[in-house]
Amino acid sequence: MSDAPRVLETDDAIVLLLGAPGRTERTRGRIEGITRLEKLLFLLERETPAAAWLKESADFSTHNFGPFSAKAYQEIETLVAAGLVRDSERITDSAEDSWEVRNIIGAPIPDPYATRDFELTDLGRRYYRSLLSDLPEAAELDVSEIKTRFGTTPLRQLVRYVYERYPEFTEKSLIRDDVLGQ
Numbered sequence: 001m002s003d004a005p006r007v008l009e010t011d012d013a014i015v016l017l018l019g020a021p022g023r024t025e026r027t028r029g030r031i032e033g034i035t036r037l038e039k040l041l042f043l044l045e046r047e048t049p050a051a052a053w054l055k056e057s058a059d060f061s062t063h064n065f066g067p068f069s070a071k072a073y074q075e076i077e078t079l080v081a082a083g084l085v086r087d088s089e090r091i092t093d094s095a096e097d098s099w100e101v102r103n104i105i106g107a108p109i110p111d112p113y114a115t116r117d118f119e120l121t122d123l124g125r126r127y128y129r130s131l132l133s134d135l136p137e138a139a140e141l142d143v144s145e146i147k148t149r150f151g152t153t154p155l156r157q158l159v160r161y162v163y164e165r166y167p168e169f170t171e172k173s174l175i176r177d178d179v180l181g182q
Contacts, residue, residue: 008055008056008131008134009054010041010056010057010071010072011079012131013044013050014072014076015085015124015131016044016128016139016143017031017040017041017044017143017146018085019124019125019128020140020143020146021140021147021148022144022152023151023152024152029125030119030120031118031151032117033115034073034076034118035155035159036150036151036158037072038067038068038069038072038073039162040146041058042058042060042067042162043150044146045057048142048145048146050142050143053136058075062170062171064172065159065174065175066170067162067169083121083123084121084123085118085120086120086121087116087117088116088119156179159179163179163180
């Protein structure tokens, strides 16, 4: 067994975001919406000390709907296939969470008001605790602060925050004027 620190990758960051405490007990172990999860990952990389312990970037680039990471979408699918994350679809009152799936990924959306919610399975919770044991003591707090602040914020407000704070990622956005009210 090696004493080398674990190399944390994008999938690990997603598990950390899911497992971290949020504003309510209901948000611990879960995040509602693929767009929210992606934007939280973006903010984790940019607004916390996570860069010191994450050894892989999610490779965000500017796209039709602001910062986008194909890697994040791929890693979510991997986590679901590995049995660490449960992906459930539900109906929402807003079509905003389907922006990226429909227009970037190109996947057909049977219902524009369907959103994907992600929750750690029991195996995912055990993996979360294992990840924490390899991180600096403050890491869970760093992740939790992002999740507490934005985990239940209305999606449009979260996207607006990202657009206002990181305008360099909105250059190609098709919704920039709508989001920023311009």
